[in-house]
Amino acid sequence: MDNSSLVSAVVRLFSILEKMSDDGEIGVSDLAQELELPKATVHRFVKTLENLGYVRQFPESEHYTLTMKLFELSSRVTESLDLVSIADPYMRGLADLTGETVHLAVFDEASIVYLHKIPSRHALQLVSRVGRRAPLHCTAIGKAIVSSWSDHQMRDLLKAIEFQRFTEHTITTPEGWRQELDTVRARSYAIDDQEHELSVRCFAVPVFDQTNKSVAGISISIPVFRINEELMPEVISQLCKAGECVSREMGCSLDFGSSCKEL
Numbered sequence: 389m390d391n392s393s394l395v396s397a398v399v400r401l402f403s404i405l406e407k408m409s410d411d412g413e414i415g416v417s418d419l420a421q422e423l424e425l426p427k428a429t430v431h432r433f434v435k436t437l438e439n440l441g442y443v444r445q446f447p448e449s450e451h452y453t454l455t456m457k458l459f460e461l462s463s464r465v466t467e468s469l470d471l472v473s474i475a476d477p478y479m480r481g482l483a484d485l486t487g488e489t490v491h492l493a494v495f496d497e498a499s500i501v502y503l504h505k506i507p508s509r510h511a512l513q514l515v516s517r518v519g520r521r522a523p524l525h526c527t528a529i530g531k532a533i534v535s536s537w538s539d540h541q542m543r544d545l546l547k548a549i550e551f552q553r554f555t556e557h558t559i560t561t562p563e564g565w566r567q568e569l570d571t572v573r574a575r576s577y578a579i580d581d582q583e584h585e586l587s588v589r590c591f592a593v594p595v596f597d598q599t600n601k602s603v604a605g606i607s608i609s610i611p612v613f614r615i616n617e618e619l620m621p622e623v624i625s626q627l628c629k630a631g632e633c634v635s636r637e638m639g640c641s642l643d644f645g646s647s648c649k650e651l
Contacts, residue, residue, distance in 0.1 A: 528592035529605035593631030598639025
């Protein structure tokens with residue numbers, strides 16, 4: 389294969405990946421039509437991507453979607469992002485204070501993606517990894533990020549959330565979730581009380597950028613049996629300060645006031 393053919397193949401491959409990223413789930417025929425490529429060519433590329441683990445097929449619809457492998461690759465890049473660099477010292481401060489796992493995550497396609505992690509110093513800790521996705525509706529970070537969204541944004545978001553049940557504590561209705569977000573807004577931080585994983589309670593605050601938009605969240609995850617209720621007010625206070633400091637360094641101009649209130 390000559391150089392021009394190789395370049396053409398690479399361009400086609402990335403056009404397929406980008407289209408699948410935009411659509412989330414799509415069939416070979418639709419891909420071929422929208423990209424104006426021969427169906428046989430698209431099928432060959434998609435099957436190659438499937439064999440390499442970058443896409444997977446839904447047996448019922450025969451549509452394809454991207455897998456976590458691309459996010460695992462991209463996670464190596466995110467380590468150098470400004471957001472990670474800014475948040476890291478504050479996250480380490482929270483980890484030193486609590487001894488527990490601290491996460492930084494962003495919203496992506498009705499879920500969250502972990503950008504950075506400071507692991508717990510305890511032997512028993514959460515199994516999580518930078519680059520992995522987690523559900524939006526039952527994670528403290530997910531709730532913290534979207535708690536400041538407009539009604540219009542929330543209407544669109546609710547259409548995309550499946551409200552899958554992970555534990556007996558998971559909120560599984562749009563109405564219940566909206567009420568939960570009202571509580572998050574009132575106290576300025578979010579709680580996941582065993583909603584995603586049993587025996588784990590998470591606390592999170594949003595991070596705002598220079599446009600005053602919530603773009604990320606910082607969380608502390610603590611096994612229920614290790615929670616010291618007497619220390620939690622100080623932990624929450626320091627978590628809120630960390631979120632505010634990172635937001636300020638990101639260029640946010642919001643007036644946080646005396647944020648983070650006990651309800």
